[in-house]
Amino acid sequence: MEIRILSVDIERFDASTRMPFKYGIATMTHLPHVFLRADVNFDGVNQKGISADHLPPKWFTKDPEKDPLEEIEDMLVVIENAGKLAQRITSDSVFNFWRELYQLQDDWATNSFTPHLLAHFGTSLIERALIDAFCRHQGRTFAHLLHENSFGIHWDSIRPELKGKEPKDLFPVPLESITIRHTVGMADPLTEEEISEDERIHDGLPQSLENCIQFYGVNHFKIKVNGQLEPDIERLGAIENLFNRLNLVDFAFTLDGNEQFHEVSTFREFWNSLQESERMRTFFEHLVFVEQPFHRDLALTEPIGVALKSWTQAPPIIIDESDATLDSAFNALQLGYRGTSHKNCKGVFKGIINRAMINQRNLDAGTSRFLMSGEDLANIGPVANHMDLVVQACLGNASVERNGHHYFKGLSLFNASTQESALNSFPDMYVSENNCVRLNIRNGVLPVHELLSFPFGTDNSHF
Incomplete structure (x- = not known):
């Protein structure tokens, strides 16, 4: 199978909490919520996929000196960067696509001094939209595709002790x-x-x-x-x-x-x-x-x-x-x-x-x-x-x-x-x-x- 991501679009909503949420060094009262939509091509057939998440300041990076608005901008940057990198990739499985994107985003994070937890928030939004598109393209559920390993997971590429496992x-x-x-x-x-x-x-x-x-x-x-x-x-x-x-x-x-x-x-x-x-x-x-x-x-x-x-x-x-x-x-x-x-x-x-x-x-x-x-x-x-x-x-x-x-x-x-x-x-x-x-x-x-x-x-x- 040949997999390519043709385009990525981000839609933003501004959300307010019904009551303050104090976690760690932050108290959340409002924040953006984003939807990411990707056009994915599977062997010449286009399929849309979606993902979404909050952009919560003071979690991916807990810097008490940094302006929360700057942290939100940092989150948008890592999402946009992952989207650009994803459009360079052609791969033969969903898992291999993710692995290549992960490595490209990881290299970019190292070179730009971006914390890896933050950087791969962007990776994860692309990953989720890709998985969604693949599930829709296959007409199968995530659970079925996981248990059949239709995503093409190479377990031992990350954890060698899992080699040969299903x-x-x-x-x-x-x-x-x-x-x-x-x-x-x-x-x-x-x-x-x-x-x-x-x-x-x-x-x-x-x-x-x-x-x-x-x-x-x-x-x-x-x-x-x-x-x-x-x-x-x-x-x-x-x-x-x-x-x-x-x-x-x-x-x-x-x-x-x-x-x-x-x-x-x-x-x-x-x-x-x-x-x-x-x-x-x-x-x-x-x-x-x-x-x-x-x-x-x-x-x-x-x-x-x-x-x-x-x-x-x-x-x-x-x-x-x-x-x-x-x-x-x-x-x-x-x-x-x-x-x-x-x-x-x-x-x-x-x-x-x-x-x-x-x-x-x-x-x-x-x-x-x-x-x-x-x-x-x-x-x-x-x-x-x-x-x-x-x-x-x-x-x-x-x-x-x-x-x-x-x-x-x-x-x-x-x-x-x-x-x-x-x-x-x-x-x-x-x-x-x-x-x-x-x-x-x-x-x-x-x-x-x-x-x-x-x-x-x-x-x-x-x-």
Whole structure:
């Protein structure tokens, strides 16, 4: 097969949150959301493909001195550059096309001093649109094409230990529903009584953590900390109190360290201090893992690895922002981390191979020690969230952080026609309330089986 990308077009929407989302060093109140459309030629037959994502400042690069508007411009630059490079490539498979684009973008990033995590955000948007176009061209779903290896994945080109493996050996049957792991942002109100009348949002959706638990039935959580012991202990204690008051006993949570620590010893002291009381030790029995406590500049260095391996009572720790290159997850496991995260903005094929590596390690060891989490960048539909959920389901990531439905009012960013199309195509996944189409999360679970029946989780209304 001969594959070429003929043109790339970017459409931008400006989005505002319904409530501030404080993550790490940033507080999100508005940001751009972009759709990328690519015209792809497969053996002389043209097919359109689409992808989408937010452009969130202070995630791909966490530079406190840099203007967020400049960071948004940087994201547009890497997307546009990837689009230009993609139009130079002729390849014989979707995977090989992505590999060549990845290398070209990687070389450009090195020469232009662009961080690799940021650079390959651009790569991932082209990759997703290419995958979408291929699924449409083949008239098959992403799950089928993955399990048949119709994308032409050469596993051992990135991870030699996977040579000779087939997708059916490495991946389970795709999940038909996802447990929603609710993000507790640093500025989110925990209880209803914390919300003053002038701050209360009257849009029919929950605002406090208390009301989110009651409204969506969520019992999996991602709790963000800022690395300051006293405020973090106070907030975690307040969350524990809330769970007790709501009689929430069957719950699980992850802790997001937000790159706040530069040494293992400092985080170790912090970790031990969090659990000084019996009450909090009981609370932490529900912890699944800690995400990226160490700053990305240091997280994959040898001193961190030595300290992690010597900490025999360490909680499971995974990387997220440090997962910047094709070797990052492998290097993290070698250093003593337990795994990595997946989100489509870091790359679909990269996530597939990382998950295959983790699954193979667990199979070889007869254990479930190594893990992959599903994380989020405040994804919203009708494209970005859909595609991410399709990949999460195919990777077997059962508990996935989602927060776009919480910080944005459903699909209200888009016109009535777009919302109606999503509701008609995915009637189990969406519900219409208060003049808005939103995710239909019940008992903490979102059905995704409808997404798996479409080429790459989207219908034909976007062209």
